[in-house]
Amino acid sequence: MTAMQSLRPEDIIAPDLDWWRGAVIYQIYPRSFQDSNADGIGDLAGIIARLEHVAGLGVDAIWISPFFRSPMLDFGYDVSDYCDVDPMFGTLADFDALIARAHELGIKVLIDLVISHSSNQHVWFQESQLSRSNAKSDWYVWADAKPDGSPPNNWLSIFGGPAWEWSGDRMQYYLHNFLKEQPDLNLHNADVQDALLDVARFWLERGVDGFRLDTINFYFHDKLLRDNPALPPEARNATIAPEVNPYNWQDHLYDKNQPENLAFLQRLRALMNAYPGTTAVGEVGDAQRGMEIQAQYTAGGDKVHMCYSFEFLSGTTPDAAKVAEVLTAYEATIGDGWACWAFSNHDVVRHATRWGLDDGAVRLFAALLLSLRGSVCIYQGEELGLTEADVAYADLQDPYGIRFWPKFKGRDGCRTPMPWTTDNHNGGFSQARPWLPVAVEHLPRAVGAQTGQADSMLDFYRRMIGYRQALAALIKGDLSDISAIDGVLRFQRSHEGQVLFCAFNMTDTAQRVAMPAGEWRQDRGAPFALAEQEGGVLTLLPYHAVFAAAENTQNAT
Structure with missing residues (x-):
């Protein structure tokens, strides 16, 4: 009898379909991870080349920020084709190779699905704006002007100014919660929902293990287009640019956070259930009620698997009392839902700078993050102890920073290229001039400089992740x-x-x-x-x- 014939069913370990519960997820911002073709921009082949570094950290999964076809006005978060790779990042074949290599290394792959809005260059919007009677006329949020020609209501864009842009073709306004080139899709339309679920199905069929869902609470708007009420000054606690952006002066009751979203999330979960072992983590962008939405969207096991909100992405350094307050509120609110915690990502100042931490404090906060109940996201370079880079105005790329400079310098400082080596001024990221400059102060912290150093930040992260992975109490307790x-x-x-x-x-x-x-x-x-x-x-x-x-x-x- 062969060894295979002697195996009993109970000897075969079934895959953990709930691997995401307590997982450590490593976020990759592809433009800045590794350039493989000397054009100064990171790409999918570059990610493949550096996956062994990620595997060496001991993480469970990667989350890749958008790599779809895009005009890149918001660097991939303005999608013009959901089912193709932008040539600057490679091809669909490159993506398939990335999936295969990641899975060989035991790493799951999540991709960033941006379905609250598209680019205005998407064929859907191009058709929608032509007339009020075409087949896709209702695929975006259109509304008539007020009698005086002003926008339909007082909703504001996160990137500044009204959330409405005039179209002379339709003689109507369209809604954009972000750039005017990012029109909001109308998910009240069932055909739009079906099309977006087809997008998710396309990538699930290609082998992705799930999605990070951008701005998950922005999917639906109030059908009556009611004005948002004012928010008292003492309640303005937004994470990003609160000092310069009047978006933070409103209580966003009607432009997002609508109850219709729950049914759509149930449709998405039903689709994902047909692909066992896949997962979704939603970004809840709301400064006032993020934790409550997080609990609502993850409750019951029939919507998204986990969400993260912005409690630990703010500029206020959390002391012990604040962390205890957040954790106590979370435990009282989350019920049977699940959180995903993060201290840094591609949208906020790196927490080492944001909270004014020295290396000892960075280690302490890493240990805390990796000890919390929930899943964890680590942003590329966090494991090196990277600080926020100081990007000169002439080098800025982020439209948000260009708009509000100098009080708010945008998001470029956390998006500068990953330093791999210390032997050239581009840090091993590219042989060409990078799309954003490599921070000189990051070079001594390069992966090559820290690898094999027992007292390095990189070594600490590896050991702390390994410690978490060894203890069921820390993973799922x-x-x-x-x-x-x-x-x-x-x-x-x-x-x-x-x-x-x-x-x-x-x-x-x-x-x-x-x-x-x-x-x-x-x-x-x-x-x-x-x-x-x-x-x-x-x-x-x-x-x-x-x-x-x-x-x-x-x-x-």
Whole structure:
């Protein structure tokens, strides 16, 4: 009898279809990851060439920002063809090769699906704007002017100014929540929904493991086009450019966050259920009620799998009390839903700069992020401890920054190319002049400079991700006993008898921390030096964490 013949069904380990629950996802901004053809712009072949670095981190998946055909006015978030690769990034064959290589390395692939709006160069919009009676006339959000010729209501664009643009062809306004070249699709139209689900099906058939859903709460607008009410000044807590953008002066009750979205998300989930093991993470862009929307969109197991909102993407450095407040509110709100946490991404100032962190604090925050209940997104370069680059006005590419310079410098500073080596001024990213300059201060932090260095930031991230991956309590466990005392955040994670006490000294002075009642042992596998201990009291060094396992529990998966 052969070994294969001797296998019993119970010997075969079924794939974990819930792999996303607690997963670590690495975000790749393709323009800035690796250039393979010396045009100064990153591409899909470049991603393939650097996937071993990603695999070496121990992450579960990558999320690739848009690479679809686009005029690139918003760098791929203005899609002109949802089912093709823009030539600057390569071809569909390149994408297929990327999927194959990632899967060989055990990495899932999520792609950025931008379906709240398209480019005005998309054939759908080109037809829609021709007349009020053509087959796609209702595929975008069109509205008549007020009698005085002004826009239909007071809705504002995130990129500044009214959210309405006049079309002389139709003698109507169309809605754009972002650039005027990004008209909003009308998902109240069932044909539009069907077309967008066909897009999702196209990529699922190509082998993607899921989607990051851009601006998921913007899919529907209020059919009555009611004015948004004013937001009191004390309630203006937006993440991006609050100091210059009047968008933050409104309570966005009617231009997004509509109840009709739930039924569409159920349709999308039903489609994805036909491809077992796929997942979707939604971006909830709302400063006032993001956590509630996050819970609503992920509840019940019939909508999206997980969402992230902006609690930890703000400019205010979260101290222990603030983190405890957010986590307590999350636990009270999320129900059976699921969160995806992030400290940095392609839209915000890198958190090392945004929160004024030195390397010790960056390590501490990395440990915190990777200890939270939920899934985690890490933005490219975060594992190197990259700071925000200072991009000169002459080098700016981001239309948002160009519009509001100098009070708001845009998003280019977090999008500069990834530094791979220290031996040239382009950091190994490209042989040509990059689309954005490589930050000189990033070169000493290049992957090559940190690889093999036991005390490097890169080594710390690898060890902390590995520590998380070894403990079921950190991946899928419950979160309880949240507190903040003397600048130390404390909580417990537990799963199937495995209990872990976690404490994070978020101050620049040593703090004494009392262990919970019972028998605990410090976990020597954690990537921090063991804390000095006297009985049940620990002395926790500045910006250090401790992880302690309850005695008589299983400590590893």
